[in-house]
Amino acid sequence: MNHVTLKTLARELRLSPGTVSKALKDSHEISIETKTKVRELAKKMHYVPNPYASSLRKRKSKTIAVVIPEVADSFFSLAINGIEAVAQEKGYHVLIYLSHESFLKEEAIVEDFKSGRVDGVLISVSRETIKSDHIFELQSTGIPVVFFDRIIEDIEAAKVTTNDFESGYNATKHLLQKGCGNIAYLSISSNLSVANKRMEGYLKALADNNSKTKKNSILFCNNETENDFNAILKLMDQRKHPDGILVSVEKLTTTVYEVCQKLKLSIPKDVKVIGFSNLGSAFLWNPSLTTVTQPAFEIGKTAASLLFKALEKRSFILKNENVIIPSALVVRNSAG
């Protein structure tokens, strides 16, 4: 028996090999009927669709990697959907690696890529990452890299981000306009590009409005739920507690609400809250959460598109790419 290829199936079904290929890849361009027909014949003729085997011939893994700090965050899960939308169309596998906010883990993951396991890398760095040697070395092996959201400032590389400075500025201005005189800023790292830019926006808005920032108004949490709860509790359990909070990380918004419940502080009467968050359920919180909503899906999609441009066209100079997609302030009830 001859080896059954894509072309065999196409000939039998009087379809183009492209259509058969797309049908087998579950492309949305192909009707359910055609997909079923193709699939049934493939089964009958024992056709084995194998992207990896076919890619080996081209000496490519047909795989891209996404390195992110965690998945329990609506920004990253939406960004992954954006990335997968592009990869699906290109017939690529997407591997997701988690650094769990550890630089050492991130380094080990990136090191692993040098073996040729993946053709390209999308990365959002850990909160511990300050050096860029590991990325520089990876670039040197010829593997294209695109940063998204959490970037390293001092490396020449493609970067897709949002307007974090303006977002921090606008959110703070909103709190000032709502009458706040003592606004706290919550961060999870003094290294992280996104958190720092948001913080610079916050400080600039305060300066522009002659508001005095107290030293303890910037709080660095360490991403461990219990410690963070206690730190925020300490911040709010004072007679002159902040009357506004800008929360730069989604996860901490829940903790802030929890602390306010515990201290019987009413949001937004006693304290106004704005969080950087893409949570689908923000509208039904009590009170509904005013958010800076990032274009997470678009950031993922744009980063992946740049990566594939580099994979498809060797002459494309990826390192010069720098895309900024703006976020939106979505006003609900937590800031009055």
Added chain:
Amino acid sequence: MNHVTLKTLARELRLSPGTVSKALKDSHEISIETKTKVRELAKKMHYVPNPYASSLRKRKSKTIAVVIPEVADSFFSLAINGIEAVAQEKGYHVLIYLSHESFLKEEAIVEDFKSGRVDGVLISVSRETIKSDHIFELQSTGIPVVFFDRIIEDIEAAKVTTNDFESGYNATKHLLQKGCGNIAYLSISSNLSVANKRMEGYLKALADNNSKTKKNSILFCNNETENDFNAILKLMDQRKHPDGILVSVEKLTTTVYEVCQKLKLSIPKDVKVIGFSNLGSAFLWNPSLTTVTQPAFEIGKTAASLLFKALEKRSFILKNENVIIPSALVVRNSAG
């Protein structure tokens, strides 16, 4: 210059190679001080930690794969944390693959594993998956497979699940005790093991309590936000709408709240709601959401532990393993 190995570092630092290895893997067993010392020397001596290179010698990839339908779900993100906790300790990489609820995509992913890219596989199947041939073939190549949460019933394989039948039963009983006489059940698939077991529990609880289930009280949503919204809207926009809803999928709980807001139905006065969900923010919804909370972290951890047992001990008969870890009904305000 001699090649710098783990042993070189250990000798220099007067530590055991095990300690150095753990320090480089960022193990929680090692102090920050030791980690820093090891890391600095490794840098100075240009030691390259490379789990993949060392594993090639053993002809292993030192990598396990996790196949899940999506990441935008708190169950899966917590389960991944459980899996990573075990893998980290074993010095393994974890690759996450998303099937996006597509059987064809799942098949292509599993096919890819036959190339030896990974040493073992943890899988929670798509909502379209009814056949098990792809898994059976993978098992035949000698790669160990453990199902978690979403299993295929008719295949002999290791399975780690929760008590879905009892959970559906108890949640329905809770709604009946709160006075509901017309309880709807929302599902996303008639194939999915977990959804069906929960549904059987729901039906049994109704039967045991002589409650009449109307035919339209079981609603299958198709996982597309707009369609799901309209289907639930249609269900609730009747004079005799259900007075209780058991939502078997986290994502749909948000949609149910949204529909009730739109129709100005008060939860829990007009309709009582219980959702299967592990969302950390459930307590601050308006009203706070009564949930069936699954032991997501433990399920991931247990599944990974079984997989590593199989990887480490060839005589271990993985297929006989069947672990059930119970869920808990967490009573808040949405069911009265």
